[in-house]
Amino acid sequence: MDRKEIRILVVDDEPMMADSLKQNLAEDGFTVDTASTGAEAIELFDRGAHQIGICDLQLPDMDGMDVLRHMKDSQPATETIVMTGYGSVARAIEATKAGAFWFLEKPFDYEVLQPLIAKALERRDLMAETETMRRQLSTRTEYFNIIGASKQMQMIYETIESVAKSDANVLIVGESGTGKELIANAIHYNSLRAKKAFIKVNCAALPKELIESELFGHTKGAFTGAHADKDGLIQHAAGGSLLLDEIAEMPVELQPKLLRVLQERSYRKIGSERTYAVDFRLITSTNRPPADAIRDGMLRDDLFYRISTITIHVPPLRERTEDIQLLAEHFFKLYARKYQRPINGISQAAYQRLFAHQWPGNVRELQNVLERAVLLAKTNKIEPVDLPFENGSMPEKSATGGGWDVPANMTLEDIEKLVIEKTLQRTGGNKQAAANLLGIYRPRLYSKIRKYKIDVGSLATT
Ligand SMILES: Nc1ncnc2c1ncn2[C@@H]1O[C@H](COP(=O)(O)OP(=O)(O)OP(=O)(O)O)[C@@H](O)[C@H]1O
Numbered sequence: 001m002d003r004k005e006i007r008i009l010v011v012d013d014e015p016m017m018a019d020s021l022k023q024n025l026a027e028d029g030f031t032v033d034t035a036s037t038g039a040e041a042i043e044l045f046d047r048g049a050h051q052i053g054i055c056d057l058q059l060p061d062m063d064g065m066d067v068l069r070h071m072k073d074s075q076p077a078t079e080t081i082v083m084t085g086y087g088s089v090a091r092a093i094e095a096t097k098a099g100a101f102w103f104l105e106k107p108f109d110y111e112v113l114q115p116l117i118a119k120a121l122e123r124r125d126l127m128a129e130t131e132t133m134r135r136q137l138s139t140r141t142e143y144f145n146i147i148g149a150s151k152q153m154q155m156i157y158e159t160i161e162s163v164a165k166s167d168a169n170v171l172i173v174g175e176s177g178t179g180k181e182l183i184a185n186a187i188h189y190n191s192l193r194a195k196k197a198f199i200k201v202n203c204a205a206l207p208k209e210l211i212e213s214e215l216f217g218h219t220k221g222a223f224t225g226a227h228a229d230k231d232g233l234i235q236h237a238a239g240g241s242l243l244l245d246e247i248a249e250m251p252v253e254l255q256p257k258l259l260r261v262l263q264e265r266s267y268r269k270i271g272s273e274r275t276y277a278v279d280f281r282l283i284t285s286t287n288r289p290p291a292d293a294i295r296d297g298m299l300r301d302d303l304f305y306r307i308s309t310i311t312i313h314v315p316p317l318r319e320r321t322e323d324i325q326l327l328a329e330h331f332f333k334l335y336a337r338k339y340q341r342p343i344n345g346i347s348q349a350a351y352q353r354l355f356a357h358q359w360p361g362n363v364r365e366l367q368n369v370l371e372r373a374v375l376l377a378k379t380n381k382i383e384p385v386d387l388p389f390e391n392g393s394m395p396e397k398s399a400t401g402g403g404w405d406v407p408a409n410m411t412l413e414d415i416e417k418l419v420i421e422k423t424l425q426r427t428g429g430n431k432q433a434a435a436n437l438l439g440i441y442r443p444r445l446y447s448k449i450r451k452y453k454i455d456v457g458s459l460a461t462t
């Protein structure tokens with residue numbers, strides 16, 4: 001699209017601000033309108049929607065958020081950038097939740113705005129492509145090893161299809177076991193980088209102190225224990241893709257360093273002054289809602305905006321129950337074949353239980369349940385008795401009402417240890433699912449596992 005055809009609406013009641021923005025944008029070749037009140041902005045916008053809206057949050061006659069919502073509601077393809085005068089990040093995050101592409105704290109230099117406009121336009125194009133694709137694709141029940149026919153999954157396939165070939169950063173958000181890694185795989189293997197490396201780093205699993213040197217590499221003698229030069233994973237991902245799993249668990253001190261790599265496309269090893277150019281496509285994932293992670297100070301907002309050019313939200317299994325049957329069938333066939341069991345189906349009654357269950361461990365839990373059921377089944381069908389729960393709830397949970405006698409000699413710590421062990425047993429050793437059930441974050445579970453010296457491996461098989 002020719003720049004002249006790109007129309008930008010600047011909404012600000014400070015004439016100085018609005019005029020200087022208009023001048024700069026016009027010099028870059030865009031067509032620019034300005035409005036000094038919310039009412040004027042809406043009127044201008046309605047006359048011919050602008051592709052980009054840049055709006056101050058505090059306007060004399062109305063809240064900038066309402067102008068923004070109006071733009072998004074009447075023209076969802078419009079990308080908006082919010083300016084905020086009093087540096088209130090909370091308000092700005094609220095705006096990005098309502099669909100704003102970015103926010104800027106005033107005052108800012110035009111140089112900061114320039115790349116944002118380019119990014120916003122890039123995203124607009126990708127979205128438009130997704131739309132076209134949506135019309136072309138028929139219903140799919142499977143896509144690159146991802147199973148699911150629900151509307152939500154269809155949308156995800158379309159998004160993958162349209163963004164894979166670009167180098168846009170993708171953030172995948174979803175509860176544990178929803179298939180984030182499968183989606184990351186589909187993106188990489190559908191991209192032009194498919195034949196190059198796909199490096200995966202789990203930020204929650206690596207000890208905090210190690211992440212930096214693992215990612216960036218180090219020179220010999222950079223710190224005690226650095227006996228030789230070592231390339232970082234960033235280097236290994238060159239030409240390919242890098243998946244940073246559980247990005248919100250990356251130490252905050254390290255986040256600016258990653259941000260710099262993304263901005264400058266170059267990095268330095270620990271202990272070295274030399275910069276190396278790198279080229280990788282970044283995919284990140286998190287099972288913590290990013291807004292929460294930002295609020296809790298775990299994820300820096302500047303990094304968040306950089307990594308989330310495209311965000312894919314993977315809904316939990318309980319919100320797409322129509323996929324349960326398809327997935328159950330798939331896993332049942334897979335394990336019946338694997339274990340050579342003469343089972344030819346899942347009974348209606350067993351399906352009823354599967355549909356009623358809440359699936360805190362999502363698809364991974366369903367997979368484990370089916371594996372176990374295939375092994376346990378005594379007839380040629382999987383029956384409710386082969387499932388580890390009754391009437392839609394886990395037996396342990398429904399049993400708590402019946403009372404539980406605490407042995408007199410147990411300390412609170414003994415009890416905690418026991419509960420963690422039992423839960424891990426129930427999830428087949430899956431720590432994230434256990435953390436979900438226990439209502440704590442995974443790092444906290446890890447530290448408790450260490451504290452109580454729990455042998456997860458042996459629990460998984462009991
Ligand atoms: N839609 C799906 N179709 C088929 N298998 C799936 C699907 N979603 C998840 N799975 C399976 O469930 C398991 C968990 O998936 P995956 O590792 O991608 O989840 P995740 O969201 O990355 O979980 P975590 O947050 O714990 O890392 C894998 O064995 C995967 O193959």
Ligand SMILES: [Mg+2]
Pocket residue numbers: 180181245
């Ligand atoms: Mg994962």
